[in-house]
Amino acid sequence: MFDGAESSSGRAKGGEREVKTTCPYCGVGCGVIARVSADGAVTVRGDADHPANRGRLCSKGSALADTLVPDGRLLYPEIGDKRVSWDEALDEVARRFSDTIARHGPDSVAFYVSGQLLTEDYYVANKLMKGFIGSANIDTNSRLCMASSVVGHKRGLGADAVPGAYEDFECADLVVLVGSNLAWCHPVLHQRLLAARAERGTRIVVVDPRRTDCVDAADRHLALRAGTDALLFNGLMAYLDERGHRDAGFVAAHAEGVEEALTTARADAPDVATVARRCGLEEAEVAAFYAEFAATDRVVTVYSQGVNQSSQGSDTVNTILNVHFLTGRIGRPGCGPFSVTGQPNAMGGREVGGLANQLAAHMGFTETEVDRVGRFWNAPRVAAKPGLKAVDLFRAIEAGTVKAVWIMATNPAVSMPDAGRVRRALERCETVVVSDCIRDTDTGRFAHIRLPARGWSEKDGTVTNSDRTISRQRAFKDGEGEAQADWWIVTQVARRMGFAEAFPYETAAAVFREHAALSDFENGGTRAFDIGALSGLDDGGYDALTPFPWPWRVDAKPQKRLFGDGRFFTADGRARMLPVTAKPLPREMPDGALLLNTGRLRDQWHTMTRTGLSARLSAHAPEPRLDIHPADAAARGLADGGLARIATVAGEALARVRVTDTQGEGTVFLPMHWTERFTGACVIGRLVDDEAVDPVSGQPDLKRMPATVGPWRPDWTAFLLVRHAVEPGHGGYWARRAVAGGHLVEMAGMGAIPAVAEWLPGLDPAGAVVEFRDPARGGLRMAWMDGDRLEACLFVAADGRLPPRGWLAGLLEKDGLDDGARAGLLAGRAPGAQADEGRIVCACFSVGINRLVGAIRDRRLTSVAEIGAALKAGTNCGSCVPELKEVLRHAHQREVA
Numbered sequence: 001m002f003d004g005a006e007s008s009s010g011r012a013k014g015g016e017r018e019v020k021t022t023c024p025y026c027g028v029g030c031g032v033i034a035r036v037s038a039d040g041a042v043t044v045r046g047d048a049d050h051p052a053n054r055g056r057l058c059s060k061g062s063a064l065a066d067t068l069v070p071d072g073r074l075l076y077p078e079i080g081d082k083r084v085s086w087d088e089a090l091d092e093v094a095r096r097f098s099d100t101i102a103r104h105g106p107d108s109v110a111f112y113v114s115g116q117l118l119t120e121d122y123y124v125a126n127k128l129m130k131g132f133i134g135s136a137n138i139d140t141n142s143r144l145c146m147a148s149s150v151v152g153h154k155r156g157l158g159a160d161a162v163p164g165a166y167e168d169f170e171c172a173d174l175v176v177l178v179g180s181n182l183a184w185c186h187p188v189l190h191q192r193l194l195a196a197r198a199e200r201g202t203r204i205v206v207v208d209p210r211r212t213d214c215v216d217a218a219d220r221h222l223a224l225r226a227g228t229d230a231l232l233f234n235g236l237m238a239y240l241d242e243r244g245h246r247d248a249g250f251v252a253a254h255a256e257g258v259e260e261a262l263t264t265a266r267a268d269a270p271d272v273a274t275v276a277r278r279c280g281l282e283e284a285e286v287a288a289f290y291a292e293f294a295a296t297d298r299v300v301t302v303y304s305q306g307v308n309q310s311s312q313g314s315d316t317v318n319t320i321l322n323v324h325f326l327t328g329r330i331g332r333p334g335c336g337p338f339s340v341t342g343q344p345n346a347m348g349g350r351e352v353g354g355l356a357n358q359l360a361a362h363m364g365f366t367e368t369e370v371d372r373v374g375r376f377w378n379a380p381r382v383a384a385k386p387g388l389k390a391v392d393l394f395r396a397i398e399a400g401t402v403k404a405v406w407i408m409a410t411n412p413a414v415s416m417p418d419a420g421r422v423r424r425a426l427e428r429c430e431t432v433v434v435s436d437c438i439r440d441t442d443t444g445r446f447a448h449i450r451l452p453a454r455g456w457s458e459k460d461g462t463v464t465n466s467d468r469t470i471s472r473q474r475a476f477k478d479g480e481g482e483a484q485a486d487w488w489i490v491t492q493v494a495r496r497m498g499f500a501e502a503f504p505y506e507t508a509a510a511v512f513r514e515h516a517a518l519s520d521f522e523n524g525g526t527r528a529f530d531i532g533a534l535s536g537l538d539d540g541g542y543d544a545l546t547p548f549p550w551p552w553r554v555d556a557k558p559q560k561r562l563f564g565d566g567r568f569f570t571a572d573g574r575a576r577m578l579p580v581t582a583k584p585l586p587r588e589m590p591d592g593a594l595l596l597n598t599g600r601l602r603d604q605w606h607t608m609t610r611t612g613l614s615a616r617l618s619a620h621a622p623e624p625r626l627d628i629h630p631a632d633a634a635a636r637g638l639a640d641g642g643l644a645r646i647a648t649v650a651g652e653a654l655a656r657v658r659v660t661d662t663q664g665e666g667t668v669f670l671p672m673h674w675t676e677r678f679t680g681a682c683v684i685g686r687l688v689d690d691e692a693v694d695p696v697s698g699q700p701d702l703k704r705m706p707a708t709v710g711p712w713r714p715d716w717t718a719f720l721l722v723r724h725a726v727e728p729g730h731g732g733y734w735a736r737r738a739v740a741g742g743h744l745v746e747m748a749g750m751g752a753i754p755a756v757a758e759w760l761p762g763l764d765p766a767g768a769v770v771e772f773r774d775p776a777r778g779g780l781r782m783a784w785m786d787g788d789r790l791e792a793c794l795f796v797a798a799d800g801r802l803p804p805r806g807w808l809a810g811l812l813e814k815d816g817l818d819d820g821a822r823a824g825l826l827a828g829r830a831p832g833a834q835a836d837e838g839r840i841v842c843a844c845f846s847v848g849i850n851r852l853v854g855a856i857r858d859r860r861l862t863s864v865a866e867i868g869a870a871l872k873a874g875t876n877c878g879s880c881v882p883e884l885k886e887v888l889r890h891a892h893q894r895e896v897a
């Protein structure tokens with residue numbers, strides 16, 4: 001296993017290097033080969049040897065090299081806004097935490113960390129807080145992400161362990177996607193599923209209130225009423241039992257609680273008609289789904305945030321597990337419940353105990369476990385009880401009981417529910433430390449101390465993906481500025497707090513060895529997570545480590561699939577079937593309100609600190625957009641492409657309207673990605689309140705927020721193309737995105753057009769070399785030049801008529817403008833008849849909607865394959881194929897009409 005040193009970091013010709021690492025985005029955990037040329041330029045490609053992706057990458061993975069830019073990086077430690085040395089910064093963090101603890105006790109401090117830390121970072125942070133500070137106040141953004149699955153797993157399986165492997169997607173005959181937009185959020189896994197479907201006819205059922213791109217390749221779409229999944233699965237369990245599909249042998253030998261679970265399910269969902277009515281579905285479609293499930297032996301049920309991010313997320317997870325236990329569809333090829341994890345290391349965080357209600361290495365807070373971890377760490381005061389979960393943690397900060405918080409690798413001022421409260425809490429907190437790669441984030445603005453973290457490409461460690469495969473991330477570049485690895489930063493602070501002996505680490509490998517040893521310590525097969533086989537790994541072995549699934553016990557092989565022997569990690573070894581009663585939505589729906597669903601877009605990652613740097617990735621969804629059903633839009637006077645105001649009890653937002661029948665009536669969808677660095681008023685966390693939380697997992701309900709929606713009709717609209725990022729200060733709508741060579745800022749406002757100097761910081765109207773006013777139409781056009789180079793141009797219109805952005809944006813890329821370009825500049829038109837690319841559909845080859853439609857028309861293209869042959873669109877990662885089909889469908893409809 002370890003003789004692959006060459007394969008992890010090899011030398012290619014001409015001073016080039018190739019390094020094997022792992023993609024830092026989603027939980028698929030694809031292997032990436034980074035090629036660094038002699039001049040330092042980086043290109044990436046998929047690693048054909050990696051078991052997760054076998055060479056494939058999606059649009060985000062393919063664009064990784066675009067994000068390796070110094071733009072916006074936090075380069076040095078800062079106290080206040082002043083640059084300081086590492087020594088000063090680390091001393092200050094240690095002093096403030098130690099002082100606060102001395103004055104107010106260990107529970108007056110907290111860490112809020114992230115599934116984007118590497119396991120080694122996570123391990124050290126958890127050890128410092130739970131073992132040496134003596135509080136369990138360390139929680140993670142996984143609380144917003146996986147906490148309900150963790151609870152469901154622990155209750156049903158006795159351990160937080162995903163039973164299957166990605167191969168199960170490929171040998172299943174039916175894959176049910178519940179609340180998972182796999183096509184956009186786990187694209188490579190989705191491509192593997194589609195390949196299997198092409199080969200063996202795997203059937204796919206999508207359970208989602210929205211018609212996502214997954215539906216394109218699915219046999220059935222159950223567009224159920226939001227929040228009714230527990231009922232659907234209770235109904236399925238009752239149905240299966242009634243029709244004789246119980247695996248009596250499995251249940252008798254390996255499962256506990258079947259009768260109680262069934263009695264509750266039957267009461268909840270006595271028949272298909274009741275289920276259909278309550279889920280808002282046709283009886284026939286529910287019956288057909290149930291019959292298909294019953295008739296298919298190999299079924300994988302995949303679920304993610306549509307299930308987890310719910311006030312009854314944990315219970316819903318258990319209804320899914322129940323169905324698999326009842327029918328013995330677990331522990332066999334092509335069978336099982338499958339929680340797909342979101343972040344690259346969501347799973348690793350669970351292994352080290354990153355959640356406030358876990359200790360470490362899959363141990364909790366029983367006296368035995370606290371004692372065991374204490375002996376292993378040689379720690380004087382291991383926390384004896386769980387700490388505050390994310391929502392409660394920020395409330396405690398607001399209340400002033402938690403007085404110092406260290407936030408690492410997450411952006412809670414955007415991603416937490418009731419982000420307004422989170423911001424108020426951070427504002428009044430005595431000590432806020434933020435470790436991030438990026439200097440100016442919404443959360444970083446509240447920091448007293450900023451610590452520059454190394455990012456992907458600069459740091460070494462391990463991550464665990466959705467199917468328990470542990471892979472190495474490897475550094476292939478130096479850290480930007482003085483950035484350091486998170487494990488190093490925490491280690492330095494721990495030493496300064498007086499715990500030097502317990503934090504001797506000089507390498508990530510040393511941390512990993514200790515983590516592996518703890519997983520095996522007094523385990524004896526009782527804990528699922530065990531990688532004891534690696535506790536003696538030397539540095540060379542760590543460097544060369546190739547991907548493997550856990551558990552990997554001493555003297556055994558790594559284990560891909562769990563529970564094949566019917567033994568679970570409960571005390572008696574039997575699976576637990578939990579009785580669940582489906583609950584109504586947690587929040588009152590005011591009259592006329594729509595249900596606000598929130599989630600992800602294909603080409604952006606969370607709060608856009610990295611994907612937002614890529615022009616390619618930013619072109620697919622250029623602005624924050626509200627998806628709304630045509631009937632709901634019409635009833636509210638909303639037009640496609642116009643602007644909408646969205647208001648909830650927590651806050652309000654402005655977004656661009658997209659009228660689409662992919663959205664169910666009565667619901668709207670907003671992406672979670674935009675922050676105040678990218679838009680004036682569409683921060684998702686400001687819209688969702690923190691009142692509806694799963695009582696067991698503490699996971700907030702982020703997908704079912706009542707909202708009122710209406711048109712927002714600006715008096716003027718504008719756009720600005722500019723080399724350096726500008727945040728307009730006019731208080732209306734704006735959205736900024738990266739374009740090649742700079743930024744494009746779309747704007748709209750109420751009232752009179754403000755004077756440029758007032759709302760566009762850094763742009764001096766006196767410095768504009770070309771200016772053109774059009775009083776008749778209330779318009780204004782200005783350009784700023786640096787010699788022959790375009791620095792910025794601004795177009796404002798009172799009648800909504802602005803020139804297309806594509807050609808103009810291209811001018812930022814040019815070193816100088818020729819006479820033709822200068823002439824066209826303020827006309828906003830290319831001198832020749834150059835086509836505007838329009839919104840980008842295929843991110844891999846930057847193919848825009850206008851070019852697509854033109855080619856379909858002019859070259860009479862009729863299929864996705866023909867588009868691929870003509871324009872290459874859709875031929876790399878394949879994520880845009882459903883959209884290409886849509887474009888084809890519309891183009892042909894237009895032709896017929």
Ligand SMILES: Nc1nc2c(c(=O)[nH]1)N[C@H]1C(S)=C(S)[C@@H](COP(=O)(O)OP(=O)(O)OC[C@H]3O[C@@H](n4cnc5c(=O)[nH]c(N)nc54)[C@H](O)[C@@H]3O)O[C@H]1N2
Pocket residue numbers: 026027145178179180181182184185186207208209210212225226227228229304305306307341342343597598599600601602603604605606703
């Ligand atoms: N492109 C991209 N990919 C990502 C990420 C990203 O930021 N961008 N983030 C990663 C992370 S951390 C995560 S956690 C994953 C999340 O991956 P997913 O869970 O697939 O993504 P979401 O868009 O949050 O939500 C999934 C679906 O749940 C549906 N849904 C909402 N309410 C309900 C309901 O009541 N019932 C059902 N059945 N469905 C419902 C939504 O309509 C949505 O289509 O993605 C990962 N991958």
Ligand SMILES: Nc1nc2c(c(=O)[nH]1)N[C@H]1C(S)=C(S)[C@@H](COP(=O)(O)OP(=O)(O)OC[C@H]3O[C@@H](n4cnc5c(=O)[nH]c(N)nc54)[C@H](O)[C@@H]3O)O[C@H]1N2
Pocket residue numbers: 114116117141142144145146305309342343408409410411412414415416417435436437438441453454455456486598599600605606607608609610672684685688702
């Ligand atoms: N309404 C709504 N809210 C949601 C969700 C939703 O679906 N709807 N989804 C939730 C989910 S599932 C998740 S996972 C969260 C995600 O939300 P966040 O975790 O807040 O989002 P990110 O943008 O991924 O934040 C990661 C930060 O870490 C920085 N970073 C990257 N690498 C490193 C590193 O190695 N070290 C350090 N120190 N910093 C680094 C990045 O620059 C960035 O600022 O959002 C949650 N919030």
Ligand code: SF4
Pocket residue numbers: 023024025026027028029030053056057058059060061062185186187188189
């Ligand atoms: S599927 Fe996920 S892990 Fe793979 S390349 Fe895309 S974002 Fe990265």
Ligand SMILES: [Mo]
Pocket residue numbers: 144145146342343
């Ligand atoms: Mo997540």
